[in-house]
Amino acid sequence: VNVRKIQVVQNVLESSEALAGENRRRMDEANVLCVNLLSAPGSGKTTLLQQLLPSLGARRCAVLVGDLQTSRDAERLDGLGAQVVQINTGRGCHLSPGEVARGLAALDLAGLSFVFVENVGNMVCPAAFDLGEHLRVVLLSTPEGDDKVAKYPTLFQSAAAIVLNKTDLAELLGFRREQVREDLAQVNTAAPLFETAAREGQGIEALAEWLRQKRGAKDAPEGGMPEPNAEN
C-alpha cells in the first residue's frame, strides 16, 4: 500500500515537472524570457508591472495573472498594450504549470520578448513549483517588515533578483535595510537587490535594464538558454 501511495505522488510530481519543462521549451522556441514574479499579497507586483511594461515596451510583453478570485489585477494591466490573461485558481494557493500552459495557449508568442507570470500572493507555496519560468523575481515591500528574508528563506533562495518595493515608506516605518542584507547574505548572495517605489515610478529603469540583459542573453549563441534560477 505504501509503495503504491508513493508511486501516485511521484507520478503527479513528474507530470508537473514535465509540464513545466514543456512550458519552458515553448518559450525558448519563441525566444521569450519568462519571469515568475513572487511575493506576499499586496507587495506591489501589479503596480510594478504597470511601470515595467511601458519601460520594456508593452507590446513585447505578456502577463499571466494568478489570483484566487476576481480579474482586478488583469483589469489594472489592461490597456497598456500588453497581452494579459487572468488565471483564477479558486482555492489554489499557487499557480501550477498546467495553468500556465493554458495561459500560454491563450497568448500569441510571436513578437513577444517577455512573459511575466504574476503568481498568487503567497510567500510559501509558489516557491515550491517550477512553472517553466527562466528566472524568478521576488518582491518584498517595506511595510511587511525587515524580518521576512529570515522567515521565508526558501522563497528568497530561489530568486534570480530581489526587489525591495515601497522604499518611499522605509524611513517612516523604520525599515532596516541592513537586516535584509544581513539575512540575504545567509541565503542568497548572487541575486541583485533592486530598490523601487513602484507607485511613484522610482527605480524601475534599473530593473528593466537587468531584465533586458537577461532577455538579451537568450539571443547569445554561445550562452545557450539559461537554466531556471541559474544564478543560484
Next chain:
Amino acid sequence: VNVRKIQVVQNVLESSEALAGENRRRMDEANVLCVNLLSAPGSGKTTLLQQLLPSLGARRCAVLVGDLQTSRDAERLDGLGAQVVQINTGRGCHLSPGEVARGLAALDLAGLSFVFVENVGNMVCPAAFDLGEHLRVVLLSTPEGDDKVAKYPTLFQSAAAIVLNKTDLAELLGFRREQVREDLAQVNTAAPLFETAAREGQGIEALAEWLRQKRGAKDAPEGGMPEPNAEN
C-alpha cells in the same frame, strides 16, 4: 487504485479533524478561549499581540507562534508575562492541529483565559485548517491594498472578527475603506470590523473588550461552548 487513494486522503483529513476537536476539548476543559490569528505576512499579527496581551492581562494569555523559520516573533513577545511557544513549520505553509497539540502540551493551561495561535503569514492555506480554535480573527493591513477581501474571500468568510491594521497609513496610501466594506458585504456581514494602528497602540481596547466578551460567553452556563466561527 483510485478508491485506495481517496481512502488515504480521507483518513488524513479525519485524523486532522479529530486532532482539532481534541485541542478544542482540552481548551474547553481549561475554560480557555482559543483565537486563531490569520493574515498575510507582515500585516502586524505580532505587533497586535504585543499590545493586546497587556490589555487582556498577559499572565492570563499564551501564544503559539507559527513561522517557517526563526524564533523572532516569539522573542518579540517574550518578557510580557505571557507563555510563548514558537512552532517552526519548516516548509509548511500553515500550522496543523498536530503542531498546535504539541504546542498546547508545552503550556500550563491552568489560570489561562486566552490562547492565541499566530498562524503562518499566508492568506490561503491556513484558512483551510481547523486547529481547534474557538474563533478566527483575520488581519488586513492598509499597505496590502483594499482589494484583498475580494481576492481572498475564503479567508475573510471564516473570520469571527476582522482587524484593519496600520490605519495610520490609510490616508497616505489612498486606502479605500468603502471598498473593503463593499467586498465584506458579499462574503461576511456578521464579523465586526475593528480598526487598529497597532504600532501606535491605537484601537486595541475595543478589540480586547470584544475578546473579553467572547471569553466571558464561555463562562455563561446557559450559552454553552461557542462553536468554531459560530458568527458565520
